[in-house]
Amino acid sequence: MIKVSVMYPNTPDARFDFEYYRNRHMPLVKARLGDACKSCGIDKGLAGDNPGAPATYIAIGHVLGESIEALEAAYAPHADEIMGDITNFTNITPIAQVSEVLL
Amino acid sequence: MIKVSVMYPNTPDARFDFEYYRNRHMPLVKARLGDACKSCGIDKGLAGDNPGAPATYIAIGHVLGESIEALEAAYAPHADEIMGDITNFTNITPIAQVSEVLL
Secondary structure: EEEEEEEEEEOOOOOOHHHHHHHHHHHHHHHHHHHHOOEEEEEEEEEEOOOOOOOEEEEEEEHHHHHOOHHHHHHHHHHHHHHOOOOOEEEEOOEEEEEOOOO | OOOEEEEEHHHHHHOOOOHHHHHHHHHHHHHHHHHHEEEEEEEEEEEOOOOOOOOOEEEEEEEEEEOOHHHHHHHHHHHHHHHHHHHEOOOOOOOEEEEEEOO
């Protein structure tokens, strides 16, 4: 299984609307990816390494699929719409990575 | 649900033994945390934002539990043993964050 993680760095002036992200952005992503998206998830950053330290990422979104190729093929036609929706919930430029789920 | 994510930055001289991490380190963590660990996971970084770009993290380990307090209480007595095991599979200093699993 492949996981695409979209990580939103926690900056001092970060704006992030979790209500929009959870109830509008993620459902949009899921709808556009269709069957290529096997599941998705949202982590809300609470704390960092040490007590009181801020989380490195204010939010991390995950999309799971069977292969990079299947996810890319489903995403490409909707990339502009999905990327364009990001400013509706945050002023952060996210970092993405593709991982293999080993466990 | 609470997720502790331990992220290993992908540096040019990074050494990371996935066999040890999966078959020895994670089982050690799971055994020491006991019932406080509801599940755990490993992501192996494959690629970054753009085709051919390296993943930000070579590996990300996840431990899920019901609360920060329960995970901390289970972890504290074994912190030295668990942290001391890290050099057995990598030369990277990881970054950890605690998140609330929203979805």
